[in-house]
Amino acid sequence: MRGDDLALVAELAARRGLDRAGYAALLEGLTPRGEEELFRLARETARRQFGRAVYTRGLIEWSNVCANDCLYCGIRRSNGRAARYRLSREDILACCERGWAWGFRTFVLQGGEWPSGEEDRFLAEVVEEIRRRFPRCAVTLSVGERERAVYRRFYEAGATRYLLRHETADPDHYRQLHPASMSLERRKQCLWNLKDLGFQVGTGFMVGSPGQTAAHLARDLEFIQELQPHMVGIGPFVPHRDTPFRNARAGGLEDTVRLIAVLRLMLPAALIPATTALGTIAPDGREQGILAGANVVMPNLSPAAARESYTLYDNKLSTGAEGGEGRALLARRLAAIGYTLSDSRGDWRPEGAPEAEE
Ligand code: SAH
Secondary structure, three states, X not given: OOOOHHHHHHHHHHHOOOOHHHHHHHHHHOOHHHHHHHHHHHHHHHHHHHOOEEXXXXXXXXXXXXXXXXXXXXXXXXXXXXXXXXXXXXXXXXXXXXXXXXXXXXXXXXXXXXXXXHHHHHHHHHHHHHHHHOOOOEEEEEOOOOOHHHHHHHHHHOEEEEEOOOEOOOHHHHHHHOOOOOOHHHHHHHHHHHHHHOOEEEEEEEEOOOOOOHHHHHHHHXXXXXXXXXXXXXXXXXXXXXXXXXXXXXXXXXXXXXXXXXXXXXXXXXXXXXXXXXXXXXXXXXXXXXXXXXXXXXXXXXXXXXXXXXXXXXOOOOOHHHEHHHHHHHHHHHHOOOOEEOOOXXXXXXXXOOOOOO
């Protein structure tokens, strides 16, 4: 072990990063005192950049039809028990309509992926229409790996943000979680392409996915430091009963909030959600995430039937404070820990820059 954990926390905060060995040592050797200091610094860093405001994004799960076969995911291609659906253009616009009325100014379209000219055209047209009807909103896409030219079309259509978790930055671990047809290199290239095209880019990984070690996580952090994304989404792995990992252990709350705090110190300006998976594994998971430096929540705007069928993992929350209709409840829960739900669009801005007029 290289130095004590307090020294590593101080170095991380001062230099906005460690090397791979430093991350591994920090994750393996964190003492209660080191952890307290890590949370304190991460919380302060988030408050310096965002005050007590938490941004919201409305999540629209537009399709669970997927060509991929990620071993952890409930909507993987070979899960014959998933009831497949695709929302129509009118369904999606109705979600935005409701979301706008509830106060959402960012719409995130997420889904399985069935790459085809038809699906790409459909998404580009829907994005254009959302931007036409709600000119002051932002549209985020989270629809997986596409050719660079397709990403460009999405950007020109008006989607300016893109979420694509790299899932794990270790090639061997990647092969444990994905079929041989999928490639970590291709996924990373997609992220670089998105960044290069001008998107605000989000990446991330699951915490406690099967086979994950501290060395793997250190590599994830190292990759994120290299990419310098605008957003980072992490959440615990949660098993799904119809996947090969049905009997695997779920990722931990403690591990997840610690990593949120590390990410906040690495990337003071990043938009970091307290994810649904975090809220799913513990009743106060969302609040603990915010207190560790997260500053975004993403309630669900999908129609009820879609929420049922978009089960990435067992018991995934989509109602109460995780539902768009529960915005007032969510605001009360955040108020209870001293935070307010922001009604701004919540664009990324450089460290120290004030929030721009929208
Ligand atoms: N097809 C898109 C969207 C994937 S779903 C894409 O590939 O980007 C969004 C995220 O849910 C994934 O990136 C993954 O990290 C997470 N996820 C999938 N299955 C999960 C599980 N069993 N537990 C926790 N998170 C999971």
